[in-house]
Amino acid sequence: MLARHIILFVSYTACLVQAQAQRLTLSILPDPSFNLLSGEIIVSQQLNSWGIKLGPISLGLDIDLSALGLKKREATRSRSRSRTRARLLHPITENDNKTDERREERRLLGLDLGLLNLGLNFGGSKTAQQSKSSSKALINLNLDADLSGLFSWGDADNVARGERGDTEWFTYISIGTPPQSLPILPDTGSSDLFVFGPTCSSCNLYNHTSFDPHSSSTYKNTSGNWAYYYADGSGAMGYTSSDMVSFGEDQTVVRAQMDIAIATAVAGSDFRSSMRSGVMGLGLDAMSTIKSIDEARGKTLFSRLVKSKSLSENVLGIRLTKGRQARGVVYEEGQGQYTFGGIEENYLRGGREGLAWVDVMSQNYWGITMEDISVGSNSILSQDRTTPRRAIIDTGTTLIITSDSASSMIHSNIIGSWQDPKSSLWYIPCSTSYPSTGNVFFTISGRKSGVPIEDLAWKRSNQFDGMCISGVQGGMEGFTVLGDMFIKNHYVVLSYGSEANGGRIQVGLGDRTDVLPIL
Template sequence: MKITATLISLAAAASLLIVEAQHPAGTAIPLSLNPNHKRNFRAAIAKLAHRYPQLDLESHHTFHPPGAPVDNGARDKGTGSGQVPLIDVGNDSEYYGTVQVGTPGQPFRLDFDTGSSDIWFPTSDCNTQACKAHHRFDAKKSSTYKKDGRPWKIGYGDGSNASGILASDIVNVGGIKVRQTIGLATNESAQFASSPEDGLFGLGFNTIESVKGVKTFLDNAIESKAIAQPLVSVFLPSVRRNGGKGGNYLFGAIDKTRFTGALQYIPVTRKGYWQINISNAKYNNKALTQASEGIIDTGTTLIIVGNAAAAAIHKNIKGAVDSSKDPNIGGWTVPCSLAKTSKDNVAFTMGGKDFQVPVADLAWAPLDKTGKDCYSGVQGGQDGLWILGDVFIKNNYCVFEQSASPRIGVAPLKY
């Protein structure tokens, strides 16, 4: 099926800010806001479509003309933990952080993603338009580079692809240094050219690595005892609630100052994605739907639920309209005024506890210059698998623990 590339064209990010801030048990990577970017609904849906083809999003979100380009005018052993500075691309749409690779380190802007497992970016041997638009790794300048030679490739449903070879080198994430197998792209299709990220930093399980037998960064950091605890904690900021300031990824530690109450741990039901059971969706504490399997995914912008659940949620929102089949819109819409007026909330029940998302956050991106109607932060997809993306995570602190019995800890964020 025809969809847009994984790292879809987005407006240029703000100047890169690299800051190391001391945190309990180590350092972290802060997030910075790009105030000029406008959110892009079609880009968000296109990104989801290639990531989760089983959701069949194209049949639920129709755009005109089919397959047209997206209009972007709209929108080592050490401290035991490490924190990565991230850039907010598109006002809560997507985040990236800077990772150093090789010796001496070469910087790469990578999309930290719990919904995938590969680490990849272009090499200096790649001369396509897409590669030239990004930082490229120069193996000759790294004294710790080791050639692997195995072929590596990733392809997506719209025909976009990247391919190259595997290699290994020192990957430095907020001071955590690990020898890591990486994918070096010697070819990238043109769809990647406009992305602000150089590549991807996967935080999923090794079962979904593109090449079998490759260990993830978390695998290696845990085995080498480079981090004190086998986990990564995620705090994504909210533009609406705190101006998009202060977010971070914290490896090997939990920052208890970032959330209220205690973490509620939910067991992972299937290794690959960070998949868990979601008991219910609620609107103002009223249960709406039955249980579903779900994924908490930092690489996804929106919340995707089954079509019936999406209808049940929006039924409670005055002015909500299902325009999924309208080729000029392509999704659920809500009044933009909700961002300032709504006191309601949607909640997802996990591990016996409700975790809220303010309905104010569902007024996600204006349809047009009038600012009357907005695309909703909750959209429908194929029933059976829900995805809690950044709209959820920017309201709830999430700890991805890769222990013998993997689990996700969740608690309401403290702003």
């Protein structure tokens, strides 16, 4: 039986609200692709779209940095972008090629140096260093050259991943006047609002929904070209626009003028098999690829509400409730709630005082310092000097993705775990349980935030009897991605700061009252 997800949005607004703010329930459509795709395909799409190359495990010990896959992965990105452009019939000029080559050189250098685990986040030019975002860098160096795009936590052209799995939370928003309803995925790991357009012949509109700008009286075409290229060879292209975005049952509670990308073409199987017709990015503004006429207004819905002083608090509370599952089989999908401008204290052990706060160190992602990873009482990072001590909060990624070394050490503590030499995917026995195997913890702001070992038996394998695809995978050498596997076990608060804390952008993590204590 197909299940339903629920996301509740609460927004306490002033200048953007046309009616008294109230708690809104937005129904979620089940996605048949969950039943059509094997776990191997889903996790492969997710890792590929992060730029993680799957394939035979290499044990080469060459000191050349390329042996660790960084250069190979960058070359794959470059080739996939070229192939995607061809699929989308996007002409390539000589200037385009030169620009891409320069961009690739900068990113390649950044990745290679990042491998040395320098823990640096260069602020860039002197002007950039005076900004609030660069002042939060781990180490600021006074450099005249603008290197702000070199040492960031992610590439602006590769920030959206495959958002698929047994637990995907998506909802409806409406765009235009009168409002047109579209299913979208709220994604804290990207910062663009992207929807299918009516002329997109490759968007499979027979089973997807598109936004028709000609039917909206508030629509504005900002005449900017837009393109998004994914590492797995998929992508989208179109044009930038502006229109009213609203949500609520009567579409009168929240209405905000937003920058939107409207796709005229998409490529890749990920778009075809999902019911989603767009993504609503909730990351930091710097990661947005849509050019805006008024950059000061805020690039994402969250940022726009904050900068317009429309929220009673500059916070976004996230509660993803896990589905009912056992041994790699999900019997009922979970629910959840996004609260703009407030925190659900009744779901927090200890209320607000139960939140542990940590400063955001990235200019793009909700990126934070991570002190350790452990399985039970066994510390992983104390034995691993190469994995960066940083992580991001990403609702657009289903699993937890960390470095190859940390992933290997985690699974070395799980009896019967196995890495497929052909695909490099990690598997654990579906019968894995506590206390015979310790739970996995991520130490952030001095507190150990756990994931039950049973949750790591994520989905039954279609290839190996009795084995489940692990909820932790490797290949991410720059930072650890704390996706829904982590988020659904905790209450997460994203904060743009207040006068009380000096306007510091922060992430708050707390234990949930509806989740059993993780020991």
